[in-house]
Amino acid sequence: MIKPVLLTTVLAAFLSAATAAQGQDATGGQTTQAGKAAxxxxxxxxxxxxxxxxxxxxxxxxxxxxxxxxxxxxxxxxxxxxxxxxxxxxxxxxxxxxxxxxxxxxxxxxxxxxxxxxxxxxxxxxxxxxxxxxxxxxxxxxxxxxxxxxxxxxxxxxxxxxxxxxxxxxxxxxxxxxxxxxxx
The missing domain is CATH 1.20.1260.10 (Ferritin, core subunit, four-helix bundle)
Known part of the structure; x- marks a missing residue:
């Protein structure tokens, strides 16, 4: 069984990676191709x-x-x-x-x-x-x-x-x- 804290951490990392791939940082701001905040x-x-x-x-x-x-x-x-x-x-x-x-x-x-x-x-x-x-x-x-x-x-x-x-x-x-x- 996965502990809730670990699950939350994994989900947050996944969402952060997914939004960065879409050209946004975790806060919804735009990023450059290198992943830096634009x-x-x-x-x-x-x-x-x-x-x-x-x-x-x-x-x-x-x-x-x-x-x-x-x-x-x-x-x-x-x-x-x-x-x-x-x-x-x-x-x-x-x-x-x-x-x-x-x-x-x-x-x-x-x-x-x-x-x-x-x-x-x-x-x-x-x-x-x-x-x-x-x-x-x-x-x-x-x-x-x-x-x-x-x-x-x-x-x-x-x-x-x-x-x-x-x-x-x-x-x-x-x-x-x-x-x-x-x-x-």
């Missing part, structure tokens, strides 16, 4: 958008290397390449651990932004690029501040909080360089 819709959206924005920062930094007239703008562009490449790598690792497929290339909206700036050179490029960098970093800071406070996943929250100081540094630098080139 990110909430909001956390997933943050990761995906942060990945796209990071790719854009790198691509525009590369464009600044080619089209900028000001050494300060070129230097800023290189900083975006270096810093955002490092952040993008950390974000890709986080996304992989969480079962999120982070974008590996720009979407249509971001490609249009690159195309628009790629038609400019010299001082015209410098002003447009630095204006975009101020706007983009202001938006990024808002998104990362929100995620650092409201993300449901602790790793996403931690990533957002850890990245904020670098984004604030970028914004301060973008404003400084923009101030130098906007009157030229």
């Amino acid at each position: 990110l909430s819709k909001e956390d997933r959206k943050f990761v995906e958008e942060a990945a796209l924005d990071g790719l854009l920062e790198v691509r525009l930094g590369q464009l600044a290397q080619q089209r900028a007239g000001s050494p300060d703008v070129k230097s800023f562009g290189q900083r975006m390449i270096d810093d955002h490449s490092a952040v993008n790598k950390k974000l890709a690792e986080l996304a992989q651990r969480k079962g999120v497929l982070a974008p590996g290339e720009l979407d249509q909206e971001h490609r249009e932004e690159v195309d628009k700036l790629s038609k400019k050179t010299g001082a015209e490029f410098d002003r447009a690029y630095m204006s975009a960098m101020v706007d983009d970093h202001e938006d990024d800071i808002k998104a990362f501040e929100k995620a650092s406070k409201e993300a449901k996943d602790a790793d996403v929250k931690s990533f957002a909080a850890a990245t904020l100081p670098k984004l604030r540094e970028h914004l301060a630098l973008a404003r400084q360089v923009h101030g130098k080139v906007k009157g030229k």
Whole structure:
């Protein structure tokens, strides 16, 4: 005769395995294929958008290397390449651990932004690029501040909080360089 405690344990394990196989954890939440708890819709959206924005920062930094007239703008562009490449790598690792497929290339909206700036050179490029960098970093800071406070996943929250100081540094630098080139 099976003891009631053992029977309950076996049934609970069976139900847990059955619901995991159906894409749910024992509490009814969604899981990834690896059985890890999936990110909430909001956390997933943050990761995906942060990945796209990071790719854009790198691509525009590369464009600044080619089209900028000001050494300060070129230097800023290189900083975006270096810093955002490092952040993008950390974000890709986080996304992989969480079962999120982070974008590996720009979407249509971001490609249009690159195309628009790629038609400019010299001082015209410098002003447009630095204006975009101020706007983009202001938006990024808002998104990362929100995620650092409201993300449901602790790793996403931690990533957002850890990245904020670098984004604030970028914004301060973008404003400084923009101030130098906007009157030229």
